[in-house]
Amino acid sequence: MSTASDAADRIERIGIAVGLVALVAAPFVLYPVFVMKLMCFALFAAAFNLLIGYGGLLSFGHAAFFGTGGYLAAHAAKVWGLDPLLSVLFAAFGATVTGLVVGALAIRRKGIYFSMITLALSQMVFFVALQAPFTGGEDGIQGVPRGMLFGVFDLDKPLMMYAFVSAIFLLGMFAVWRVVHSPFGQILTAIRDNEARAISLGYDVDRYKLTAFVISAALAGAAGGVKSLVFQLASLTDITWQMSGEVVLITLLGGIGTLLGPVVGAIIVVAMQNYLATVNFPVPVITGIIFVVCVLLFRRGIVGELRHWASRRASHEG
Amino acid sequence: MDADIILKATQLTKQFRGFYAVRDVDLSVRRGAIHALIGPNGAGKTTVFNLLTKFHIPTAGTIMFDGEDITHEKPAATARRGLVRSFQISATFPHLTVLENVRVALQRPAGLAAQFWRSSDVLKQLDERAIALIEDFKLMPWLREPATNLSYGRKRALELATTLALEPRMMLLDEPMAGLGHEDIDHVVELIRKAAQGRTVLMVEHNLSVVSKLCDRITVLQRGEILAEGDYATVSEDPRVREAYMGKEAA
Amino acid sequence: AQVKIGILNDQSGVYADFGGKWSVEAAKMAIEDFGGSVLNGKIELVTADHQNKPDVGSNIARQWYDVDGVDMIAELTTSSVALAVQELTKQKKKINIVVGAATSRLTGDMCTPYGFHWAYDTRALAVGTGGALTKSGGDSWFFLTADYAFGYQLEEDTAKAVKDNGGKVLGAVKHPLNNADFSSFLLQAQTSKAKVIGLANAGLDTTNTIKQAADFGITTGGQKLAGLLTTLAEVHGLGLKAAQGLVVTEGYYWDLDDQSREFGERFLKRTGRMPNMVHAGTYSGVMHYLKAVKAAGTKDADAVAKKMKETAVDDFFGKGGKVLANGRMVHEMYLLEVKTPAESKKPWDYYKLISKIPGEQAFFTLEQSGCKL
């Protein structure tokens, strides 16, 4: 009976192998910056997916953490001259704190209420970013130095930067995978399924949810921090609610609750944004159409559909 | 206080917008007993359960569990003390497999719940115990089936298995036989009897033959208040109980 | 050798009218007027929508420079994108001409040898509307300011220009970005009895303020509205009924003289609308660049930038125009007032000229700019 889900896992493992090879080859074929951007979004989406895919919590305000991370890393690197790694860690830390506050408020409610609360709170974070003196208003923080990693590796060299970003990306993805496939992840899924029952089994569900929320926020913050080093700027776009929508799109398109989904989703969305920018067709319309098509036709997302297909085939054969 | 009494509720009262669902109930459950709470529909049995397990906050009264006042504790904390309930309307984790359902209950006592940095492979150590329970409840064929695909009756069995997995000091079972097929009832009675060894059980049950077979002591509730208490023979003789609950043809 | 020009701006967002695809048309016209080729090669045009996202913008710019062989990027509405692309352009040693973005930092602390800023900036708007309007009698001011850096800068610069010209500022109220209802703020402005209400905001915020001001009888009550960043495109959207009496500063108006009319009418024929200063500025910037390439005989950025700075601009757009070492194109600006429906005689007849502001007054000098080159 387990063969069906094994088959699905196998598909994803193949995907991971292909992905790793691609990761090594990519900087020689594609734009390093493009691939780095993609990794930032993939990590962001993976963090988001941790919440929705495994905790059943749809946060519609995740840009708050991504954006906060971006600003903090940019500020740390530019104004304080921190080491790039420390800047990213600082970003993750800041997002953790933000996540703790937002999460503590939001997990008091469930379902759609939860989404609305995260959305509203992220709007508050947006206004802080808009007004705080250090964020540079609509200009953003420009000219962020990439710096020297450990004072040795010059990240202005594209390949160095690429290696740095890849390392953080892989680490982040591993963290997500670990959390999902951990005892904690199992309890999280159980809580999503039936909260009252989990309570009656003695679980403090709020603590579990909050933990998941904070881990997710921290990773999103790290992703945002890396992004601001890659592009050498932090700006308001990363903290708007439209960005929160975008990460939902990425995850939905790739496959909610799958490990590779966020990566596949990010590849498509980022590539699409770049491509659509140069044709005379309004980007929001295309984005909207993808949303609608995904929801109507393949809710499992690309990776989810693949997994489903594999497991069906396996169970028919088996 | 009597050391023999594991659970003691005093003057327990619950009011819903002016309506007394439970009123001045004094309930003592002896350690090691199988105690039944019976009464007509709407008498307040489930409400008492909800109060004891902290799912409701009592309007008045105190609850002592094992000599400690738990009146104002959080539900999860009470569960961790070993006071665990099942639900009247079946409660499983629908998307988890049968094995995982049982394992979730085993995880907390085993200290394998909050670690987000460890591999879930560590959970395999719980499988043996989980499978033993699942076998007891004849659920082996569905071991890796998501709970949602089970029929109603099997869900009840699964829920019971999950509750037992916690090895609670005291179990509160809300109509454990409801929805079970006839063929299974005797089997579950045995399971409960076996599970009750070394622990205390408080159960709500409408199936009187089960009550008479299993329970040492019975409390009858009516309209939120205690109507009678005693062993099965005494209670079933009580004309008020017959009138209010058992009807003409009580066993 | 081919020359490739990229127009990168907002084509689907809030600034889609302000610049948008109309700027692309303007660039096309410039290329056609130039003859379509330079240095024995075709001039090509590519265009993209940066969606107001600096990362999208700089990604496209990077790709254009590295793969597609783009030599110059122009337009660049939205400050954050413009700053990001200008930084990149410096790294890649290409040329960029910012037309649509406002921030004077582009030729100030963030200036680069290869970055140019063409149509206007926050300083010019401040001096134009603030200074010139104060001189012509509007000497007490109240500001409605969008609550973020752009708004503050605009308010601060304008307030300074007002005071320098002997006016006084009676008060200011900061409103949130993307506010829909301005009646509350307008009421405060009304009770201040200031002669001029300065709108230090942009986009839909500005148009909504103007529209609602009409409802509350602000302009008919004798107060003047000054849209610090308002162009013909927005006035067109509002209609004269709502916009009448509004005072704006632009670097171009189609009905100023024969030269401007000639361009405006050709543009109208192609697009169905009259150009504002961003569209006209894009034309001018592209044209100036092409002339410089031709004169330098190479597309090498250093040589072209040098030529661009050496040569006077002085076309229909940049009257008396010259380019400073920091990339600032200094040219005449115009203080304009929106006509009443009765005054307007034909379609697109929207403005009357109040005064001309010489470029030297409108823009910072190299020393003032704070550019360290």
Add this chain to the structure above:
Amino acid sequence: MAEPLLKIENLHAYYGESHALQGVSLEVNEGETVTLLGRNGAGKTTTLRSIIGILDDRRGSIRFRGQELVGLPSHKIGRAGIGYVPEERGIFASLTVDENLLLPPRVADGGMSVAEIFELFPNLEERRSSPGTKLSGGEQQMLAMARVLRTGARLLLLDEPTEGLAPVIVQRIGEVIAMLRGKGFTIILVEQNFRFAAKLADRHYVMEDGHVVDTFPNSALEEKSEALHKFLGV
């Protein structure tokens, strides 16, 4: 002989991929009370859901008064005069007891009045204005029964109506069913409580694994007890 009130032929029903009913055929005559017996998971509930159309992934034929129900949207089935008391009771949390009671529209004349219903279930009258799901489990079951009695539906599908009820109430429900039977209602009853069902039914169908495996009149109960024991463990 006239066509039976309800005639099911070769009915297949699916929950997604799972094939829950695999060719069920049965007949119910006007005025008859039949039970569906069977172990947990035999397909009893599924049969009822297929009739009423809540489960619409079904194939085969279900004819009610000569009208084909397969393919009909479920509101038309309800309107045709079939009342359904679901296993999980289906009481609405956001409606008061009164609103719950009045919710199903009348589909035919001859339904009970609200006063008659409260006479039958006095508990409900007391709790009229409280939210439906705040009732105790047993009260909810009564409400679910009461609800369809109002509508005038002549064919009632009752899924384990005595589950979780106090013995007094079980007796009351038994009386209600007997009374309905006396009034000429047609009833399909799914019951685990076999002794209860035996007193009320004219005929029994035995189901297993999505099939009907046996049918016999109540009078044949004695002879069948052997076989039943095998199927049901009673």
Add this chain to the structure above:
Amino acid sequence: MFGVPAQALYGQILLGLINGSFYALLSLGLAVIFGMLNVINFAHGALYMLGAFAAWFALNLFGIDYWWSLLLAPLVVGLVGAVIERVFLARIKNLDHLYGLLLTFGLALIIEGGFRHVYGSSGQAYGTPEELRGAVNLGFMIMPKYRGWVVIASLIVCFATWFIIEKTRLGAYLRAATENPKLVQAFGINVPLMITLTYAGGVALAGFAGVLAAPIYQVSPLMGTNLIIVVFAVVVVGGMGSIMGSIVTGYMLGVLEGLTKVFYPQASSIVIFVIMAVVLLARPAGLFGRGD
């Protein structure tokens, strides 16, 4: 009070009430749709915009005046809503309501993006109807007549809607159908039709608000984009799904926001979110909510 003359305060309260009228109408529509369909209608802002555009088209293409538009535009928007429900939402009705949110989010992007592509972003002007031009001097402020009308119109429509849903049989059907549509349908009620009509009705309210807004704001593709987020907050504060809650909260928050504009204008756009956070701490179900 705080150095602000009482006169000015009255003015601001009145203005707040006008804004509150829009909040109330929009959040009411959202609450109806959420309460009955369990869908967070992200397209609400876009349909509000559509209402305004419908009035603009009517005037500029067919010469239909404001008063007819007030009637026709909501019908048109309702019709669009009915199509949306039938074509899209009906297909996902049994799924987690997350999908409803995502679907309508997508639709909002398409509608707004499309309009922006064709009509640009700076918007179109729509004049105030002849009868309501001009202003009355209330002593403490100049009150444009049209704005007074907005308050009256919205009050009437809000209370009519409330009555239909809370006091009629239809309302009970709708609430029941939210919980268990299949069962309600099995009782003989044509649930799919009812749901379509409800969605249509909910968005027609948004369309109505759009027409009311046209003479006040620029008729712009972006007019609903940011408003919608605020309205979500209003609905959360009021208690999601609570009809009365969303109406009362709409007006109340409009007034509170108006006052903030005097005392601390920068905060006026977040005051609603702050209130939301406070309310959720004190009363998780919202001011008028019935609990989870």
